Amino acid sequence: MTAGQKLKSLWLKFLIKLYIPAAIKGMSRTLARVFRPKVTLSYPEEVHVPRKGYRGEHRLKKDELGRMKCVACLMCQTACPAECIRIDAGPSPWPDREKIPVAFTIDMLKCIYCGMCEEACPCDAIELTPTFNKVALTREEKIYDINKLLSR
Amino acid sequence: MATQLTRLLEMPLVQGLIKIGFVIGFFVLALVPLMVIIERRLSAWMQGRLGPNRVDLPWLGRLGGILPSGLGHPLADAIKLLFKEEIIPEGADKFLFCAGPLLVLIPPALGMIVIPFGNQIGDAPLQVADLGVGILFTMSVLSVAVYGLAFGGWASNNKYSLLGGLRASAQLVSYELALGLSIIAAVMLTAATSPDGSGTINPRIMVDLQSRGIQYWNVFGGGDWRLAPFGILGFILFFVSALAENNRLPFDLPECEAELVGGYHTEYSSMKFSVFMMGEYVGMILMSSLMVTFFLGGWSFPGITDPKNHGLFAGLLSVAVFVAKIMAILVFYVVIRWTLPRFKYNQLMNLGWKRLVPLALANVLAIAAVGVLTSSGGGK
Numbered sequence: 001m002t003a004g005q006k007l008k009s010l011w012l013k014f015l016i017k018l019y020i021p022a023a024i025k026g027m028s029r030t031l032a033r034v035f036r037p038k039v040t041l042s043y044p045e046e047v048h049v050p051r052k053g054y055r056g057e058h059r060l061k062k063d064e065l066g067r068m069k070c071v072a073c074l075m076c077q078t079a080c081p082a083e084c085i086r087i088d089a090g091p092s093p094w095p096d097r098e099k100i101p102v103a104f105t106i107d108m109l110k111c112i113y114c115g116m117c118e119e120a121c122p123c124d125a126i127e128l129t130p131t132f133n134k135v136a137l138t139r140e141e142k143i144y145d146i147n148k149l150l151s152r
Numbered sequence: 153m154a155t156q157l158t159r160l161l162e163m164p165l166v167q168g169l170i171k172i173g174f175v176i177g178f179f180v181l182a183l184v185p186l187m188v189i190i191e192r193r194l195s196a197w198m199q200g201r202l203g204p205n206r207v208d209l210p211w212l213g214r215l216g217g218i219l220p221s222g223l224g225h226p227l228a229d230a231i232k233l234l235f236k237e238e239i240i241p242e243g244a245d246k247f248l249f250c251a252g253p254l255l256v257l258i259p260p261a262l263g264m265i266v267i268p269f270g271n272q273i274g275d276a277p278l279q280v281a282d283l284g285v286g287i288l289f290t291m292s293v294l295s296v297a298v299y300g301l302a303f304g305g306w307a308s309n310n311k312y313s314l315l316g317g318l319r320a321s322a323q324l325v326s327y328e329l330a331l332g333l334s335i336i337a338a339v340m341l342t343a344a345t346s347p348d349g350s351g352t353i354n355p356r357i358m359v360d361l362q363s364r365g366i367q368y369w370n371v372f373g374g375g376d377w378r379l380a381p382f383g384i385l386g387f388i389l390f391f392v393s394a395l396a397e398n399n400r401l402p403f404d405l406p407e408c409e410a411e412l413v414g415g416y417h418t419e420y421s422s423m424k425f426s427v428f429m430m431g432e433y434v435g436m437i438l439m440s441s442l443m444v445t446f447f448l449g450g451w452s453f454p455g456i457t458d459p460k461n462h463g464l465f466a467g468l469l470s471v472a473v474f475v476a477k478i479m480a481i482l483v484f485y486v487v488i489r490w491t492l493p494r495f496k497y498n499q500l501m502n503l504g505w506k507r508l509v510p511l512a513l514a515n516v517l518a519i520a521a522v523g524v525l526t527s528s529g530g531g532k
Contacts (some may be wrong), residue, residue, distance in 0.1 A: 018386070025492065027487050029491075033199070033200065034194065034197040036200060037200075038197070038202050039200045039201070040196075040201045042202065042205075118417050120220075
């Protein structure tokens with residue numbers, strides 16, 4: 001190491017110890033932040049639009065004849081880690097399947113919105129929608145029955 | 153009628169009252185809420201948020217879009233705090249508990265009276281009291297504020313508050329030394345560079361000396377380029393100790409809102425708490441006024457103010473320049489707040505006693521040495 005290099009490294013060490021150059025650099029970065037676009041949404045005027053694939057509240061799908069797709073196989077109920085799905089199966093009026101659910105309730109307060117039910121479903125009958133901001137005044141209102149799930 | 157008014161305005165008492173009214177009404181009552189909202193909005197912007205922008209001024213609104221939104225928030229905060237329940241904890245020393253916030257608010261407000269916040273208008277200097285010992289007065293009054301923090305912590309009958317009060321008073325006492333020594337550096341600069349070779353501790357004369365031009369500002373060595381490094385060093389030392397004196401980040405250990413239970417004002421609620429807050433902000437305003445007065449040329453700015461023009465408009469312009477300088481420093485405070493992490497207590501004490509105090513002493517000696525060796529004082 002030449003004397004010049006040694007002097008330079010000593011000078012750099014001094015600058016680091018001085019703390020001020022680093023502080024000034026940091027402050028310029030902080031100031032630059034002021035002029036960046038803001039991420040806050042002014043809520044009542046601007047509403048958050050969830051991205052594609054967002055896991056919100058469930059719905060039950062229907063096929064092209066307007067019949068529900070669900071065959072009451074209980075796969076979703078089994079897959080659910082929060083145990084919020086309850087299905088009571090009954091005989092099917094249609095010839096292409098054995099059972100349909102007579103009762104299909106999801107407790108939205110227990111649900112953790114993991115999407116396991118959607119993945120487990122062999123008939124592509126249950127789906128998570130991007131709806132995330134539904135409000136209720138009682139706990140009972142948040143237990144969705146089959147009609148509510150089909151109508152969405 | 154008009155002659156009566158001018159005669160009234162010529163009375164020293166009336167002039168004094170107007171100036172006191174301006175200092176209390178503007179620097180304490182108007183600038184503090186303004187600073188609060190500026191700090192909140194700026195902090196938000198630095199963090200990518202929008203900040204409080206919903207409450208506008210009552211009746212005025214945004215004056216048709218001229219004012220930024222959110223100016224009404226400090227007012228709403230004040231109303232909310234006024235109507236909150238005031239709790240005095242059981243076993244608290246009631247007198248000292250109530251005296252604490254006042255002892256934090258009054259000293260910095262009192263210190264403002266020696267600050268020359270503008271040039272003369274007619275014969276009247278824009279300064280409440282033209283004290284010859286102005287700097288000593290401010291320093292002595294400022295040191296009273298330590299009692300406010302210590303009383304607040306002790307009278308709360310809460311061991312965490314007591315620890316917070318001790319922490320606060322230890323910090324304030326330590327940094328007052330560095331603060332005083334860096335002010336001495338400014339005084340030495342005036343002594344080394346004033347035309348008649350005599351130093352001054354009168355803030356008004358100090359500003360008059362600096363108002364000759366930007367190169368005469370004490371931060372740039374007071375007119376002698378050989379002294380400029382010492383002026384800059386003195387300014388940085390003063391700035392760092394002022395941050396510590398005001399309990400601002402990176403030295404906000406007296407409070408530590410999040411992790412050390414709020415320090416000395418843990419038990420304070422309602423208006424007493426907001427008086428603490430106000431005292432803190434007045435302290436910030438006083439510190440930046442001192443900085444501007446001692447190092448940054450006071451109310452003068454070359455090209456904008458003319459020290460020889462004693463008209464009404466020129467006087468008001470000089471006040472505006474002074475306020476603009478203060479605001480620039482206060483914004484700088486906010487930038488520092490969101491840039492630097494907090495010091496640990498041992499680091500704080502190390503910095504204060506092992507770095508700032510020796511550096512400030514060395515600075516004073518260096519200025520004296522350079523001043524004597526070059527005898528740049530014009531009088532000799």
